[in-house]
Amino acid sequence: MQALTNRAKEVDRRQMTFLESIYLWNIFKGMIVTFKHLFKKRPTIQYPEQQRTFSPVFRGLHVLNRDEEGRERCTACGLCAVACPAEAITMEAAERLPGEENLYREEKYAARYEINMLRCIFCGLCEEACPKDAIYLSETFAPANYNRRGFVYGKQDLLIPNPKTEAPELAKAKGIH
Amino acid sequence: MTLFAIDWLLFIEKLSLIIIIIFASLGIALYMTYGERKIAAALQDRPGPNRAGPFGLFQPFADGLKLIMKEEIIPNHSNKALFILGPALAMTAALMTCAVVPWGDKVVLFGRTIALQIADINVGILYVFGVVSLGVYGIMIGGWASNNKFSLLAALRGASQAISYELAMGLSLIALLMLTGTLQLGEIVKQQQAPGHLWNIAYQPLGFLIFLVTAFAECNRTPFDLPEAENELNMGFHQEYSSMKLGFYLFSEYINMFISSVIMATLFFGGYDVPFLDESTLTPNIAAIVGIVALLIKVVCFIFFFMWVRWTIPRFRYDQLMNLGWKKLIPLALANMLITGAVILWLHK
Numbered sequence: 294m295q296a297l298t299n300r301a302k303e304v305d306r307r308q309m310t311f312l313e314s315i316y317l318w319n320i321f322k323g324m325i326v327t328f329k330h331l332f333k334k335r336p337t338i339q340y341p342e343q344q345r346t347f348s349p350v351f352r353g354l355h356v357l358n359r360d361e362e363g364r365e366r367c368t369a370c371g372l373c374a375v376a377c378p379a380e381a382i383t384m385e386a387a388e389r390l391p392g393e394e395n396l397y398r399e400e401k402y403a404a405r406y407e408i409n410m411l412r413c414i415f416c417g418l419c420e421e422a423c424p425k426d427a428i429y430l431s432e433t434f435a436p437a438n439y440n441r442r443g444f445v446y447g448k449q450d451l452l453i454p455n456p457k458t459e460a461p462e463l464a465k466a467k468g469i470h
Numbered sequence: 471m472t473l474f475a476i477d478w479l480l481f482i483e484k485l486s487l488i489i490i491i492i493f494a495s496l497g498i499a500l501y502m503t504y505g506e507r508k509i510a511a512a513l514q515d516r517p518g519p520n521r522a523g524p525f526g527l528f529q530p531f532a533d534g535l536k537l538i539m540k541e542e543i544i545p546n547h548s549n550k551a552l553f554i555l556g557p558a559l560a561m562t563a564a565l566m567t568c569a570v571v572p573w574g575d576k577v578v579l580f581g582r583t584i585a586l587q588i589a590d591i592n593v594g595i596l597y598v599f600g601v602v603s604l605g606v607y608g609i610m611i612g613g614w615a616s617n618n619k620f621s622l623l624a625a626l627r628g629a630s631q632a633i634s635y636e637l638a639m640g641l642s643l644i645a646l647l648m649l650t651g652t653l654q655l656g657e658i659v660k661q662q663q664a665p666g667h668l669w670n671i672a673y674q675p676l677g678f679l680i681f682l683v684t685a686f687a688e689c690n691r692t693p694f695d696l697p698e699a700e701n702e703l704n705m706g707f708h709q710e711y712s713s714m715k716l717g718f719y720l721f722s723e724y725i726n727m728f729i730s731s732v733i734m735a736t737l738f739f740g741g742y743d744v745p746f747l748d749e750s751t752l753t754p755n756i757a758a759i760v761g762i763v764a765l766l767i768k769v770v771c772f773i774f775f776f777m778w779v780r781w782t783i784p785r786f787r788y789d790q791l792m793n794l795g796w797k798k799l800i801p802l803a804l805a806n807m808l809i810t811g812a813v814i815l816w817l818h819k
Contacts, residue, residue, distance in 0.1 A: 315798045317679070320783055327513045327782045337517050 352430040363457035366427035369403035376422035381412035410435040410444040499724040509777040537717040552615035557718035560608025564725040570594040574762040594655035606632040613707035624706040628697030634795035635687035641803035642680035645810040659741035669740040692780040731772035
């Protein structure tokens with residue numbers, strides 16, 4: 294039969310000789326191989342202390358953005374929820390009342406904004422759909438939780454710290470120390 | 471101090487020696503589990519357990535605690551007395567072998583010379599063989615009493631394997647015994663210690679090789695761990711066992727490995743003899759300590775070898791195991807015996 298590649302080796306089906314059949318030489322060869330591994334560099338990353346850095350295009354947990362004055366950018370237009378192929382996003386819109394101009398950037402805002410991290414497939418389509426630069430995917434992933442409810446992230450989990458009032462927390466979240 | 475015709479000081483001396491040796495064996499077996507995991511990890515480019523204490527040194531205690539805290543389950547349809555007897559017997563048989571091993575030369579304490587050997591009986595090797603074969607009963611009884619077909623199969627395999635390999639083991643030792651002329655382990659070490667006499671490995675390389683292979687089989691270590699073949703028999707003979715009963719089985723295996731390393735070191739590698747050192751120039755106590763350390767170093771090398779082999783070779787198939795035992799090792803051992811006998815006759819020793 295014509296071999297597809299030149300890597301194929303024919304199987305040696307000869308009877309083993311007595312010396313071969315007590316396996317000692319082959320075992321010895323194998324043990325040399327394993328012994329060499331004693332001195333190899335270990336690729337292990339000691340996880341909680343040492344962490345692998347994610348690539349800059351990593352799509353992790355979502356954050357809801359604020360503008361420079363600390364106002365929420367989201368206007369609850371619902372484009373992200375429409376774009377979401379996993380239907381992970383739900384929101385409820387509300388109208389900004391007088392006196393809340395320092396909280397919300399425009400007249401309409403999201404009173405409730407929830408992402409179900411168990412449904413989310415981290416595709417980043419919400420980020421692309423958003424016309425207001427309000428939602429971004431960060432470089433972390435959802436930590437483990439004991440119940441399903443804990444994976445539904447509300448506004449308080451998603452919003453970034455206010456750059457005006459919580460500047461140190463924001464710096465910490467961005468990884469600037 | 472003789473009362474009821476018993477030398478009570480000797481009694482106390484032997485009793486404390488027994489206690490020390492048993493606890494030392496248990497401690498060594500405890501840390502062998504740690505060593506096993508560390509060596510396995512190193513051979514597979516992993517760091518191994520490193521969370522419990524510095525370098526993971528408390529890992530064996532954490533494992534032990536875990537085993538103790540587990541629920542003790544005795545299956546309803548098992549034979550309860552035998553079910554408990556199994557692990558007990560395995561453990562007892564494993565520990566009993568320590569009795570005849572010479573751990574070192576004599577020490578002088580409180581004006582008494584104490585031999586570092588519990589009993590230097592003149593049938594030392596036969597005693598070891600007898601007790602080692604008792605260990606098979608632990609596996610057999612445990613597997614039978616579980617009332618589980620996998621356990622029973624594993625127990626049958628274990629028993630047939632042990633019987634097959636004990637033959638080759640005995641035959642390989644006969645050649646050695648023809649050289650030494652004695653079964654007394656203390657005497658065998660003394661002969662190897664004598665100036666101008668090499669260790670027995672130099673006279674019996676083939677015998678040692680056969681003994682080594684059969685020792686692997688007797689300890690149920692990979693590549694001969696058929697009684698514990700996880701992928702065919704779930705877990706093997708201790709499938710129904712939980713908690714400390716399971717712990718006893720696992721532990722007795724490590725003790726067996728320790729003891730067989732000691733026996734190999736004693737029979738073939740000069741026991742507590744330090745090469746190129748004349749022990750008689752040292753004071754007896756220092757010579758004894760040096761001897762114990764030398765023996766332990768040899769044992770650690772053997773244990774490393776056991777683990778190294780385990781993480782190198784896959785398990786033998788059952789027919790390969792039987793072929794190797796009956797068709798390869800026994801003829802080799804017989805040939806070794808004949809050659810040794812012929813050479814002894816020829817040299818008129």
